[in-house]
Amino acid sequence: MxxxxxxxxxxxxxxxxxxxxxxxxxxxxxxxxxxxxxxxxxxxxxxxxxxxxxxxxxxxxxxxxxxxxxxxxxxxxxxxxxxxxxxxxxxxxxxxxxxxxxxxxxxxxxxxxxxxxxxxxxxxxxxxxxxxxxxxxxxxxxxxxxxxxxxxxxxxxxxxxxxxxxxxxxxxxxxxxxxxxxxxxxxxxxxxxxxxxxxxxxxxxxxxxxxxxxxxxxxxxxxxxxxxxxxxxxxxISSLQGVRRIVATLRNPVEYGSVESVAGVDQVVPEGQDLVVHCEDRPGIVADVVGGIVRAGGDITDLAVRRPSLEDVFVKLTGETLRDED
Amino acid sequence: MRINPPDAYWKKDVALFFGRRFALLIKMIYPMAIIVPVAASGIPAEYAAAVIGIVAVMAGTFGAGESLTIDLNDGILVRVALTPTSPRRIVFEVLAVNAVLDFVQLLPALVIVYVLHPVSMMWVLAATFAVFATLVTANAIGIFIANFTSSPADVLLYATAILFPLIYISGFFRNRHPEGILAFLRNFVPFAYMNDALKAVFGLAVKAVPVEIFVYPAVICSVLVFAVCMTAPRLLSPRL
CATH class of the missing domain: 3.40.50.300 (P-loop containing nucleotide triphosphate hydrolases)
Incomplete structure (x- = not known):
C-alpha cells in the first residue's frame, strides 16, 4: 500500500x-x-x-x-x-x-x-x-x-x-x-x-x-x-460562431478589391486557383461575395461554404492570414 | 573496429574521406606531385624543406577550416551539436581526425623524401612528428578561423592573413637567422620546428636537437588544442 x-x-x-x-x-x-x-x-x-x-x-x-x-x-x-x-x-x-x-x-x-x-x-x-x-x-x-x-x-x-x-x-x-x-x-x-x-x-x-x-x-x-x-x-473554433469561409475556385486570376469591400468580409486570400473569403455569417453574404467576384471579372468554376477552421480563428484574432505573410 | 556506419564524429569523417574515391585519389596524389619532384631535384635544401612545410601548413589550415564552414553553412554541424555529445568533444574530434587524415595524405610523400635523403632514424622520427604537429597547429588555426566566418572563401582570406606572419617568423624563406623578438617568437611556432627537422633531413646542420622537436611542439599543440576546444560552444551554435 x-x-x-x-x-x-x-x-x-x-x-x-x-x-x-x-x-x-x-x-x-x-x-x-x-x-x-x-x-x-x-x-x-x-x-x-x-x-x-x-x-x-x-x-x-x-x-x-x-x-x-x-x-x-x-x-x-x-x-x-x-x-x-x-x-x-x-x-x-x-x-x-x-x-x-x-x-x-x-x-x-x-x-x-x-x-x-x-x-x-x-x-x-x-x-x-x-x-x-x-x-x-x-x-x-x-x-x-x-x-x-x-x-x-x-x-x-x-x-x-x-x-x-x-x-x-x-x-x-x-x-x-x-x-x-x-x-x-x-x-x-x-x-x-x-x-x-x-x-x-x-x-x-x-x-x-x-x-x-x-x-x-x-x-x-x-x-x-x-x-x-x-x-x-x-x-x-467554437469561439468563432458567426464566421464563415467561402472558397471560390476561379478559371482566371482577378483583382479582388471589390470582394474586400463587400460588407462583412474580413479577409480575402488567393490560394492557387482559389479565392478564400473569410467573412461574417449574415443572410445574403454568399450572394454578395459571388456578386463581388463576378464584378471583378472572375469566372467561378466551383464554390464551397466551409465551417470555420483554425485559420479563421487566426484571421479573427490578428486580421492576417497564416499563409500570405513574407 | 567498424567505421561505417559511423558511431562517432571522427568515424563519420573517416568514412566520408574514404568514401569519395576520386577526391581521395586527388588528395593522395597532390602532395606527392609537389613534394617528390622537389625532393628529387637539386634545389637548395632550405627551399626543399620550405616547400614541404608550405604544403603541410596549407593542407592543414584549409582542410579543417573549409570542411567546417561548409558543414556550418549546411546546418548539419549545428544539428550534431544538439545531440547530448559534448561540443568540446566534437571539436576535438574534428581537429584530431582532420590532422590524422592530412597526415595520411602526406605520409607517402614523406617516406619517399626519407628514401631519397637517408638520415638517422631519430631525425626521421623528429621530422615526421614535427610535420604532424604542424598539421595539428594548422587545423587548429582553420577551426579558430571558422569561429568568425561561415564562408569557405573567407577561410582562405583569413588563413592567408594569419599564416603569412607565422611562416615568416618560422624562417621558411626569409628571416632564416632571426634575432631579438623574432627569435623569441619563433620558439612558439611549431612550423619552425618542422622547418628545422626537414632541413636536417635534407642534410643541413641545424641548432635544434631532435628532443626539442618532440617536446616543444607537443606542448604548444596541447595548448592550442585546448584553446580551440574551448571555442566549441560558440563555433557550433547557429549563425544568426
Missing part, C-alpha cells in the same frame, strides 16, 4: 514535460524574434504552434531545442533546466528542424545510425529501432542509398527517423509534414498519436491547419513573436 501511494505521489508530483516562462529572443539583424512567450506541455500531450512565416515558431523551437539561448526567460524539460543542463535536456529531446540536412555522401542508414549513437543508444538497440522506423516510413528499400540521391520528402522522413530513434520524452517538430506525400503524412500522424498515447509530449510548429486541428490537443497562435491565443482546437 505504501508503494502504491509512493508511486501515486511520484506520478502526481512529476514535473510537466515542457514548461517555458517568459522566453524573449530578438535577432539583432532583423529585430524579429519572440517576446515573453510562456507555455506548458503535459506528458502525452500534442501541442501545436501555429502562425505565419516569421511569427516566431521556429525561433521558439530553436530556444527549446537549446540551439540558442534566449535574451530572457527560462524553460524546463521534464523538470531539467534547459539553460543550465543543456546536455541532459538534449538527451530527452527528439528534434526535427524545418530544413533537415544530412551527410549526402553517407547512406540514409549511416546518417540515422550516427545520430542514434550520438544520442547514446547502444549498437543493438540502434539497429533494432532503426530497422523498425525505416520499415515504418517506407525507407527500408533506400536505406543503403547515399542521401544525396534522396528526394526532399525522403530526406524529411530520414530526419523524422533521426528524431525518433533514441526514444525521446519530448518531441519538437518544425513543419514535419511539409513536403511529405499523403501516405507518409498519414504514417506520421499515426506515429505521433502512438507516441502521445505512450506518454511522449509532442510540440508541432506548423501552419498546416488541417493537420494541427486533427492532431493537437492544444494550440497556441503566434503573431509577430507573441502568443495571441491558446486553447483546444474545439474551444478556439
Amino acid at each position: 505504501r508503494d502504491v501511494s509512493r508511486i501515486w505521489k511520484a506520478f502526481v508530483e512529476r514535473p510537466v514535460a515542457l514548461e517555458a516562462r517568459g522566453i524573449t529572443l530578438r535577432y539583432r539583424s532583423s529585430g524579429r524574434g519572440v517576446e515573453g512567450l510562456s507555455l506548458s506541455v503535459g506528458w502525452g500531450e500534442v501541442f501545436g504552434l501555429v502562425g505565419p512565416n516569421g511569427s516566431g515558431k521556429s525561433t521558439l523551437l530553436r530556444v527549446l531545442s537549446t540551439a540558442v539561448e534566449p535574451d530572457s526567460g527560462t524553460f524546463r524539460v521534464g523538470g531539467t533546466d534547459g539553460l543550465r543542463e543543456k546536455r541532459k535536456v538534449r538527451a530527452r529531446l527528439g528534434l526535427m528542424v524545418d530544413r533537415p540536412t544530412h551527410y549526402g555522401d553517407l547512406s540514409g542508414w549511416a546518417n540515422a545510425y550516427f545520430f542514434a549513437r550520438l544520442y547514446g543508444v547502444n549498437e543493438a538497440k540502434a539497429e533494432g529501432a532503426l530497422s523498425e522506423l525505416f520499415e515504418y516510413f517506407d525507407l527500408a528499400a533506400y536505406r543503403d542509398d547515399r542521401v544525396k540521391t534522396y528526394s526532399y520528402g525522403m530526406g524529411k522522413k530520414l530526419a523524422l527517423i533521426e528524431a525518433l530513434a533514441h526514444g525521446p520524452d519530448v518531441l519538437l517538430l518544425d513543419e514535419p509534414s511539409l513536403g511529405l506525400d499523403y501516405t507518409s503524412q498519414l504514417a506520421l500522424q499515426r506515429k505521433i498519436r502512438d507516441l502521445s498515447a505512450s506518454g511522449v509530449a509532442v510540440v508541432i510548429a506548423s501552419n498546416q491547419v488541417d493537420e494541427v486541428e486533427s492532431l493537437c490537443d492544444r494550440v497556441a497562435f503566434l503573431h509577430e513573436g507573441r502568443l495571441v491565443e491558446e486553447g483546444t482546437p474545439e474551444e478556439l
Whole structure:
C-alpha cells in the first residue's frame, strides 16, 4: 500500500514535460524574434504552434531545442533546466528542424545510425529501432542509398527517423509534414498519436491547419513573436460562431478589391486557383461575395461554404492570414 | 573496429574521406606531385624543406577550416551539436581526425623524401612528428578561423592573413637567422620546428636537437588544442 501511494505521489508530483516562462529572443539583424512567450506541455500531450512565416515558431523551437539561448526567460524539460543542463535536456529531446540536412555522401542508414549513437543508444538497440522506423516510413528499400540521391520528402522522413530513434520524452517538430506525400503524412500522424498515447509530449510548429486541428490537443497562435491565443482546437473554433469561409475556385486570376469591400468580409486570400473569403455569417453574404467576384471579372468554376477552421480563428484574432505573410 | 556506419564524429569523417574515391585519389596524389619532384631535384635544401612545410601548413589550415564552414553553412554541424555529445568533444574530434587524415595524405610523400635523403632514424622520427604537429597547429588555426566566418572563401582570406606572419617568423624563406623578438617568437611556432627537422633531413646542420622537436611542439599543440576546444560552444551554435 505504501508503494502504491509512493508511486501515486511520484506520478502526481512529476514535473510537466515542457514548461517555458517568459522566453524573449530578438535577432539583432532583423529585430524579429519572440517576446515573453510562456507555455506548458503535459506528458502525452500534442501541442501545436501555429502562425505565419516569421511569427516566431521556429525561433521558439530553436530556444527549446537549446540551439540558442534566449535574451530572457527560462524553460524546463521534464523538470531539467534547459539553460543550465543543456546536455541532459538534449538527451530527452527528439528534434526535427524545418530544413533537415544530412551527410549526402553517407547512406540514409549511416546518417540515422550516427545520430542514434550520438544520442547514446547502444549498437543493438540502434539497429533494432532503426530497422523498425525505416520499415515504418517506407525507407527500408533506400536505406543503403547515399542521401544525396534522396528526394526532399525522403530526406524529411530520414530526419523524422533521426528524431525518433533514441526514444525521446519530448518531441519538437518544425513543419514535419511539409513536403511529405499523403501516405507518409498519414504514417506520421499515426506515429505521433502512438507516441502521445505512450506518454511522449509532442510540440508541432506548423501552419498546416488541417493537420494541427486533427492532431493537437492544444494550440497556441503566434503573431509577430507573441502568443495571441491558446486553447483546444474545439474551444478556439467554437469561439468563432458567426464566421464563415467561402472558397471560390476561379478559371482566371482577378483583382479582388471589390470582394474586400463587400460588407462583412474580413479577409480575402488567393490560394492557387482559389479565392478564400473569410467573412461574417449574415443572410445574403454568399450572394454578395459571388456578386463581388463576378464584378471583378472572375469566372467561378466551383464554390464551397466551409465551417470555420483554425485559420479563421487566426484571421479573427490578428486580421492576417497564416499563409500570405513574407 | 567498424567505421561505417559511423558511431562517432571522427568515424563519420573517416568514412566520408574514404568514401569519395576520386577526391581521395586527388588528395593522395597532390602532395606527392609537389613534394617528390622537389625532393628529387637539386634545389637548395632550405627551399626543399620550405616547400614541404608550405604544403603541410596549407593542407592543414584549409582542410579543417573549409570542411567546417561548409558543414556550418549546411546546418548539419549545428544539428550534431544538439545531440547530448559534448561540443568540446566534437571539436576535438574534428581537429584530431582532420590532422590524422592530412597526415595520411602526406605520409607517402614523406617516406619517399626519407628514401631519397637517408638520415638517422631519430631525425626521421623528429621530422615526421614535427610535420604532424604542424598539421595539428594548422587545423587548429582553420577551426579558430571558422569561429568568425561561415564562408569557405573567407577561410582562405583569413588563413592567408594569419599564416603569412607565422611562416615568416618560422624562417621558411626569409628571416632564416632571426634575432631579438623574432627569435623569441619563433620558439612558439611549431612550423619552425618542422622547418628545422626537414632541413636536417635534407642534410643541413641545424641548432635544434631532435628532443626539442618532440617536446616543444607537443606542448604548444596541447595548448592550442585546448584553446580551440574551448571555442566549441560558440563555433557550433547557429549563425544568426
